[in-house]
Amino acid sequence: MGREDEVRDLFDDNYDQVVRTAFLIVQDWGRAEEVAQDAFVQLLRYWGRVSGHEMPAAWVRRVAVRLAVRSVRREQRLTTALARSGPPPNVADPAEAATSADVLAALGRLPGKQRAAAVLFYFEDRPLNEIADLLDCSTSSAGVHLHRARIRLGELLGEEVVGDVAR
Amino acid sequence: MSLDERMRAGTRAAAGTQPIDTAAAWEEIQMQAQREHTRRTVVLVAAAAAAVVAGVVWGPGIVDSLSGSGEATPVDQPTDEVRVDDGTDDVQPPNAEAGSVIEPGTYTYTDGPFPVTFTTTGTTYDPSRGGDPYRIVLGDPHGMLQMDFPVTVADLSQTVTPEAAAAGDVQESALGELFAGPIEVPADIGAWLEGAVSLRVVEEGRLGLADGEAPWWDIEVSDPSARCFLDVDEPCVFLWPYPDDRNAPQTRQIGTPVFGSARVYAIESASAPLMVVAVNRDVPDEEVSGWLATTDEIVSSITLE
Numbered sequence: 001m002g003r004e005d006e007v008r009d010l011f012d013d014n015y016d017q018v019v020r021t022a023f024l025i026v027q028d029w030g031r032a033e034e035v036a037q038d039a040f041v042q043l044l045r046y047w048g049r050v051s052g053h054e055m056p057a058a059w060v061r062r063v064a065v066r067l068a069v070r071s072v073r074r075e076q077r078l079t080t081a082l083a084r085s086g087p088p089p090n091v092a093d094p095a096e097a098a099t100s101a102d103v104l105a106a107l108g109r110l111p112g113k114q115r116a117a118a119v120l121f122y123f124e125d126r127p128l129n130e131i132a133d134l135l136d137c138s139t140s141s142a143g144v145h146l147h148r149a150r151i152r153l154g155e156l157l158g159e160e161v162v163g164d165v166a167r
Numbered sequence: 168m169s170l171d172e173r174m175r176a177g178t179r180a181a182a183g184t185q186p187i188d189t190a191a192a193w194e195e196i197q198m199q200a201q202r203e204h205t206r207r208t209v210v211l212v213a214a215a216a217a218a219v220v221a222g223v224v225w226g227p228g229i230v231d232s233l234s235g236s237g238e239a240t241p242v243d244q245p246t247d248e249v250r251v252d253d254g255t256d257d258v259q260p261p262n263a264e265a266g267s268v269i270e271p272g273t274y275t276y277t278d279g280p281f282p283v284t285f286t287t288t289g290t291t292y293d294p295s296r297g298g299d300p301y302r303i304v305l306g307d308p309h310g311m312l313q314m315d316f317p318v319t320v321a322d323l324s325q326t327v328t329p330e331a332a333a334a335g336d337v338q339e340s341a342l343g344e345l346f347a348g349p350i351e352v353p354a355d356i357g358a359w360l361e362g363a364v365s366l367r368v369v370e371e372g373r374l375g376l377a378d379g380e381a382p383w384w385d386i387e388v389s390d391p392s393a394r395c396f397l398d399v400d401e402p403c404v405f406l407w408p409y410p411d412d413r414n415a416p417q418t419r420q421i422g423t424p425v426f427g428s429a430r431v432y433a434i435e436s437a438s439a440p441l442m443v444v445a446v447n448r449d450v451p452d453e454e455v456s457g458w459l460a461t462t463d464e465i466v467s468s469i470t471l472e
Contacts, residue, residue: 011196024182123182
């Protein structure tokens with residue numbers, strides 16, 4: 001199996017999820033696809049080395065998350081949080097759409113790393129050590145990002161924050 | 168519904184139903200990979216050609232350094248042996264000593280791409296900010312390179328503590344170590360940055376100063392795998408290749424590492440024709456302007472030999 005075939009297999013297994021995670025972070029489907037594609041371009045370029053990793057899929061996800069966080073930082077300098085929330089997501093049920101729009105808008109008010117930590121925790125069900133790995137920080141730092149994200153999300157959504165999931 | 172339940176349901180509803188065209192995406196990825204490969208090859212060939220024009224014989228090491236992916240070790244061998252990185256080879260990180268801070272003193276580099284003498288001094292930037300130490304690298308490679316635009320370069324990188332990292336974006340406004348010194352930089356910095364390997368220009372603008380304006384460029388490392396130092400696992404590219412004196416311990420590194428992203432300013436100065444400063448992006452303009460207000464003293468202290 002050649003390099004492109006091996007990367008293609010990994011792409012087939014992971015691309016969809018990488019795009020959806022990136023979307024929740026950057027809050028724009030077009031940019032999410034760009035982020036995911038940039039990550040896979042890097043994977044293709046460095047496959048000779050990354051293929052030796054225990055989990056090449058984790059490598060491309062890490063690259064994608066970092067690119068997404070960087071994209072958010074750029075965006076935050078240019079636009080207001082409200083403008084960033086963008087159009088409602090593509091969901092059929094009006095009640096569900098309202099819920100997801102609120103959640104998206106609240107996520108959009110968070111700084112990049114807090115936003116990524118929340119997305120990885122809530123959407124991908126990642127434990128703290130994996131969130132830390134994807135964000136390239138210590139577990140305690142990831143815990144701080146997630147803790148602050150939950151406090152802020154609770155304020156924005158008018159929900160009580162129960163327990164400390166970061167511990 | 169609790170916050171956690173609401174967030175789980177909301178994120179799944181928001182991201183879970185959008186159709187994604189994976190076939191088109193795969194085609195785009197293949198095209199991008201091909202374009203990147205072509206671009207890197209062209210730039211590296213151009214860099215090798217420029218070295219020949221400058222009368223400098225550079226080997227594979229320096230070409231790797233231009234790509235931001237290898238050890239910058241000038242070697243005495245024909246330029247036709249210059250290797251063009253095809254993007255598939257494993258990246259060899261620089262020597263572990265490469266990250267050493269330059270100690271105060273005078274050093275002569277004789278086995279670099281050009282002979283050069285640097286004088287370094289230790290001083291304190293601004294005690295009111297906590298007195299972070301920094302060192303200035305001085306020297307005069309211009310005559311030897313017969314450059315018609317002597318240049319002074321400074322890099323303001325940052326020191327990030329675990330506590331600062333944990334606090335979110337605090338590190339973005341921290342000012343840490345400073346390296347400065349004359350290094351060859353083209354007069355058209357914008358065009359030069361656009362052509363730099365493993366770096367991309369994402370934004371540009373102008374900073375208002377008391378006596379004029381300074382153009383700036385936001386750059387970021389476009390290769391997440393690039394590393395400058397063995398012991399720092401962050402995307403990093405050397406903005407400038409650097410001379411490397413193997414016989415001078417603790418003086419391994421003269422160059423400008425860009426970790427992730429940086430802002431580069433081109434500044435006209437009364438005591439030096441041009442000054443380029445790279446700082447971490449997102450530092451407030453007023454903080455940069457304040458820092459630049461002190462650069463006259465820094466620049467005037469440089470004596471070209």
